[in-house]
Amino acid sequence: MVDLQKLGDREVDERIAVLKEKLGEDLFIPVHHYQRDEIVQFADYTGDSLELSRVSAKTDARFIVFCGVFFMAEIARVLAARDKYVFIPNRDAGCPLADFASLEDVEAVWRVLQEVDAGGYIPVTYANSHAEVKAFCGREGGLVCTSSNVQKIFSWILDRGKRVFFMPDRNLGINTAAAMGMADEFCVVRSEPEKEREEIRGKRIVIWDGFCIVHKRFTMQQVARWRGEDPEVRIVVHPESDPEIVDASDDTGSTSKIKRLVEESPPGSKWVIGTEFNMVQRLKSEHPDKFVEPLEVSVCRNMSSIRRRDLMKTLLAIEDGDYADQVVLPEDQVRDAAAAIEKMLEIS
Ligand code: SF4
Known part of the structure; x- marks a missing residue:
């Protein structure tokens, strides 16, 4: 050996x-x-x-x-x-964001949602979640989404007159609701959903309270510093960043969208990017004719x-x-998670 x-x-x-x-x-x-x-x-x-x-x-x-x-x-x-x-x-x-939503906790919130509006919710889990949570969504007629298609998936649910139960990334949920003009129509479920029943009742989008530590590291001070250094830079961040950072940026999008924006921009373009550092470094080395810098060095250790x-x-x-x-994976988990993923692939 x-x-x-x-x-x-x-x-x-x-x-x-x-x-x-x-x-x-x-x-x-x-x-x-x-x-x-x-x-x-x-x-x-x-x-x-x-x-x-x-x-x-x-x-x-x-x-x-x-x-x-x-x-x-x-x-x-x-x-x-x-x-x-x-x-x-x-x-x-592993993924610390996925760890925020265990099947046990998800099922506890689901029971409260059924009491509030039985059959009224469709569960949707971000791809960044455990297979058991995806399988739960598949079993309950729900689906999976990614940061590229989350808005499309939310619309698909809301257009059916249903409510969204989204997990586990709070920021992606809030940023998506805001982008859809539904900033007043969501609530975030924290640790005790029974106590939040009344708030949940009035909302069309219920969002899990998890976050990605890598994208949570971006701050308004970093945005202000880059704006102060060079007003010509365009700041683009991933939607797992805090809503105030997304608001203060010039654009937001999935890793693929960020990559495309840089690739398609003319030589001399200036980009400051709020996402995982390895990806920003690669974009920088692939585009020596452009200015590409991280909003802050934030590495996903996992x-x-x-x-x-x-x-x-x-x-x-x-x-x-x-x-x-x-x-x-257990066969039933594969079957149910596949149903949730395939539904996403059909829609997006
Ligand atoms: S960047 Fe890392 S911690 Fe954040 S969602 Fe992706 S894998 Fe999980």
Whole structure:
């Protein structure tokens, strides 16, 4: 067995390249935009969670090695055909935002919502949630959304005369309600939904009280500092940022939208970006003819926890026919979560 810690980075990279070559079309490596460059260099596809969901569902490869956080590998497991094997090179790469909503807590709030308006709510969970919460949404006739399609999904629910029960990201929920002109029509459920019954009763959108620590680090002081330094910069932030930051910015959008804005802007454009640092750094190096800086350095430690040696270890295990570390979910969870994800893919 190779001692990976004794190998230099370059040797590890060379060996990964050889393993990739060997596994050929049997291997597919989807990589999220927030991953480190040392992982992105081996990507078969780079994207945000929606794009990666789509490509993982369609790949013919037998082995999907998902480089992102655990909920993304779960999505790949749910969508990929049963004869595919899904791996994540570091199983500890979780998502603190997803951890805000356990199935038990979600079901407790759901019971209160049924007392307020039985059959009146459609649950919708952000992709950044655990598979058990996605499965809950599927069971209850609900669906999944991402930051690219959340507004479309909210409209789809409201157009049916139903109310939205959205989890787990408070800021994405509030920013979406505000963008739809519904700033007065939402409430945030905190720890004791029974006590909030009256407030819930009057609202069309009920939002879970979770947040992403990476996007919560952006502040009005940072926005003011950049505006003061150069009034020509355009500030664009991810909608998981606080509503006041979104309001003070020039634009907001998913990671894919942010990427597109920078790519399509003319040389000399100036961008200050409020999202995960690895992605901003990559945009900066890909566009040397533009000014690209982070609003503040904010790294997702979970995304960054996948390292080249983790990837190599996973590929070696696959080469050896050792699939013990694959991502496995209970069959009923797969079925119900698939229903929620497929409904999202149909609508968006
Ligand atoms: S950036 Fe935030 S939402 Fe995304 S994986 Fe990291 S903690 Fe979770």
